[in-house]
Amino acid sequence: xxxxxxxxxxxxxxxxxxxxRIGGYLVLRNRTLxxxxxxxxxxxxxxxxxxxxxxxxxxxxxxxxLALAITFLAALRLPMLAVVPIGIxxxxxxxxxxx
Amino acid sequence: xxxxxxxxxxxxGDGPSELRSNPRPExxxxxxxxxxxxxxxxxxxxxxxxxxxxxxxxxxETPLMTxxxxxxGSEFAAIGLWTSPPHLALITAVTLMVNSRHLLxxxxxAPFLKALPKRRVLPALFLMCDESWAMALADARSRKTFxxxxxxxxxxxxxxxxxxxxxxxxxxxxxxxxxxxxxxDMAFPAIFLVLLRGMWTGLRAARPxxxxxxxxxxxxLLAPGAWTVAAGAIAGLAxxxxxxxxxxxxxxx
Numbered sequence: 001x002x003x004x005x006x007x008x009x010x011x012x013x014x015x016x017x018x019x020x021r022i023g024g025y026l027v028l029r030n031r032t033l034x035x036x037x038x039x040x041x042x043x044x045x046x047x048x049x050x051x052x053x054x055x056x057x058x059x060x061x062x063x064x065x066l067a068l069a070i071t072f073l074a075a076l077r078l079p080m081l082a083v084v085p086i087g088i089x090x091x092x093x094x095x096x097x098x099x
Numbered sequence: 100x101x102x103x104x105x106x107x108x109x110x111x112g113d114g115p116s117e118l119r120s121n122p123r124p125e126x127x128x129x130x131x132x133x134x135x136x137x138x139x140x141x142x143x144x145x146x147x148x149x150x151x152x153x154x155x156x157x158x159x160e161t162p163l164m165t166x167x168x169x170x171x172g173s174e175f176a177a178i179g180l181w182t183s184p185p186h187l188a189l190i191t192a193v194t195l196m197v198n199s200r201h202l203l204x205x206x207x208x209a210p211f212l213k214a215l216p217k218r219r220v221l222p223a224l225f226l227m228c229d230e231s232w233a234m235a236l237a238d239a240r241s242r243k244t245f246x247x248x249x250x251x252x253x254x255x256x257x258x259x260x261x262x263x264x265x266x267x268x269x270x271x272x273x274x275x276x277x278x279x280x281x282x283x284d285m286a287f288p289a290i291f292l293v294l295l296r297g298m299w300t301g302l303r304a305a306r307p308x309x310x311x312x313x314x315x316x317x318x319x320l321l322a323p324g325a326w327t328v329a330a331g332a333i334a335g336l337a338x339x340x341x342x343x344x345x346x347x348x349x350x351x352x
Contacts (some may be wrong), residue, residue, distance in 0.1 A: 001157045001159075002159055002160055003160075003178075005184035006185060006189055007163075010160065010163050010164045010168070012190075012191040013164065013191060013194045014168045016194055016198070017168050017170050017173065020198045020200075021201055021224045021227050023201070024203060024206030024207070024209060025205040025206070025224060029209045029212065035343055036340050038343075039330075040339045040340050040343070041206060042207075042304070042349065043308070043336060044203045045232070045294075045298055046226075046305065046335075047206070047307055047310075047331065048200050048328070049233060049294060050308045050315070051311045051314075051315035051327065051329075051332045051335070052172070052229065052277070052291065053287060053288045053291045054315030054316040054318075054319055055315075055319040057316050058320055073282070077297075080132075080135045080289075080293045081134075083289045083292070083293050084135050084138070084289045084290060086289070088281075088282045088283055088285050089282065091282030091285035095179030095242065099252075
């Protein structure tokens, strides 16, 4: 069920991923950051998140762009539990309507 | 919400910040907050598991990967590159590149973890993914303190769901069909947009986000791939660095 090359690859992936998870903490845990570094750290979460979903903003399908706009408007006001189903239903419905 | 306080001592996250109170309500608060996000994991996990199954990974190897690695982007990339036998060096290098953002994420969380001992933080960071990190950081910023029990409540369901549904995907992959037509892929932008709203402190502070968005989106149009995430994030952070007022006093949030 588990072959050796597969196991080795999975363990190597797991090792480098865990190192990325603890690396930032271990390096910075006992330091106080200056204003520029603080600004970078405050911007980091938003920058990473928006970079991950950036492809959705330039989708070639009008249905997807419209669904994203609806999701965006919903996200301005509504809680997570409402925004996620709205996004899914909007995407499914608009793809069905517009292709 | 109020949860019955019946079992005090040994919850996963009772740290110095929770010495006063029982960690269970904190864990439950995290658990409840986590559920809609965890539900958003399900379609991605099914798709990833299905792709892994089609590449020949067994229903044991798939959860081994998704459970030990627990970073979806790198797993999609790895499965995309998977051959039999897999190219270890290539896949490890790609995994490192896709997950290098964790370094920044851990660094952003570090100031809130100073009160906790390393022996608690290091195992907990194993469960730090984009979503658990963003939720923990937003919570720590709004409450001015990091709650390890809340973090565990947020992250554990995500991890368990990721393992369970990638396994299911690997088992039922061939009969699943196209999940995208059903609209489930809109769950991630929806989750991330709500998280971004929670981090919003004004247009000025959000200018680096727009740079990240523009660079990552342009990169995606030119040459789609995992590199666009790194390029977008780095461009935004460079912007934050350049626009930060160097003489601003202290590290006021």
